Amino acid sequence: MALFQRASKGKGDAGKDALENKHKSESNIGEKMWKKVSQEYRLLEYHACPEYMKDNEFILSYYRVEFSVQQALSSLFKLHNETLNVWTHLLGFLLFLVLTVFTAYELGELPAFSRCIHGLEYNQSEHCILQSMKVDVRNMMAPMLTRTPRWPFFVFMCGSMFCLLASAVCHLLTCHSEQLAVFLMRVDYAGIGTMIATSFYPPIYYVFQCDPFWQMIYLGTISCMGIITLWVLFAPSLQNGKYRPFRALLFMSMGAFGVIPGIHAAMEHWNEPLCGRMLGYEALMAGCYVLGTLIYVARIPERWKPGLFDLAGHSHSVFHILVIAGAYAHYRAALLFLEWRDSKSCT
Structure with missing residues (x-):
């Protein structure tokens, strides 16, 4: 009996040792990566960062702090906790630039x-x-x-490109100084507000082209909402990370305004053959934006395992990917709105 107990104890100790060794191995891998990247250029942990850079306490390491502009630009091709944030929206900007040029050529042709x-x-x-x-x-x-005017479509495309490029530049250069970081964050907010506001231009302009009164009311309202939102967000006191939910709420309120003209348009044109496809793309866009915003505010998944998602998979990079997906869905919808208006006159 004693022999059996000693054997069982030995097996239990062996299992515990194996588990501890596994955790130590994972910890050693993380430490080795941290040391390797930190030796290439100076990176800090969260607790060592200045207050203006402490935006997410669940991202524990790989922070660039007080880089020169040249160092910040060169970090585009290096590993840190903003690498994916920069590249997701930089590639998104290039995607929309290509789509804009391609679509401009296609729309320039005679029907x-x-x-x-x-x-x-x-x-x-x-x-x-x-x-x-x-x-x-x-x-x-x-x-x-x-021909139906093309400018509302390209207003949306330009607004999207401005948002994506402003975001990429902000994430790349905010490590330079607090003064530059505050300025670039305001530009980033301006980009988000601009993208949301300009997204309304193609659907509202084309759907209500034969009803100038409602067209003017809806476009004027969303434009004013965009200006007011940016004016509020430019207040220095709202730059802190603790106001993340408030900023998200302002942007979501702009997007929620779209329900009103959306219901109006659906009631007016429910029997149109393209109505279902248009609504499908717009629902996909809204779903991507709402899901991305919720993930961004909740800071999931890094909240569940702080430090594990410092380099990849954290909420901000997921949010960026969903923004691009939503913008592309709206691009497809905007093409349908334009195609529909091209084939349907007001008389």
Whole structure:
């Protein structure tokens, strides 16, 4: 019996030792990576950072502090806790730049003949052939001669590119100094507000093009909301990380305004063939933005395991990816709004 107890105890001790060795091994790997990266260029842990950089207490290490502008720019190609934050939105900016150039070229072309040919009406009357041909040609050429304005679509594209580029620059250069960090964070907030406001321009302009009163009301309202939001957020007292939920609430309130013109538009055009696809893309956009904002505010998953997600997988980089996904969904919706308005006149 004693022999059995000693054997069981030996097995239990061996299991504990194996578990402890595993934890030590994981800890050693993290320490080795930290030492290796820190030796390449100076990185600090959270407790050693100045107060203005303490935005997320669950990101424990890999902080760049008081870098020169040249060092900050060169860190674009190095490993730190902002690497993915910079690259996600920098690549997003390049994606939207390519989409803007490509779409500008495509929209610059005359409408395809296949889009116009359905407007032809064949009149079999013996006495009206010539007159019928004149009417048919005029109907066919009408879309080519009266194009829908493209500027609301490109306002959204420019707003998105400004937001993505401002975000990438902010995450890259805020490590220089507190003064520059405060300025760049304001530019970042301006980019977010601009992107949200300009996202309303294509759907509202094209859906309510035949109803100028509501078009002006909705566009004017969201523009004023954007200006007021930015004016509030530019207050120096709101730059601190503890106001993260308040900032998110302001931006979400701007997005929530879209429910009003959205319901109005759905009631007016519910029977349109493209309505379902448009609403699907817009719902996907809203879902990405809301989910991303909730993850950003809750600071998930780094809250569950502080230090594990310092380099990758933390809430801010996930938020960035969802912002790009939502913006791309809205890009697809905006193309549908434009296509629909091109094929449907107000008369």
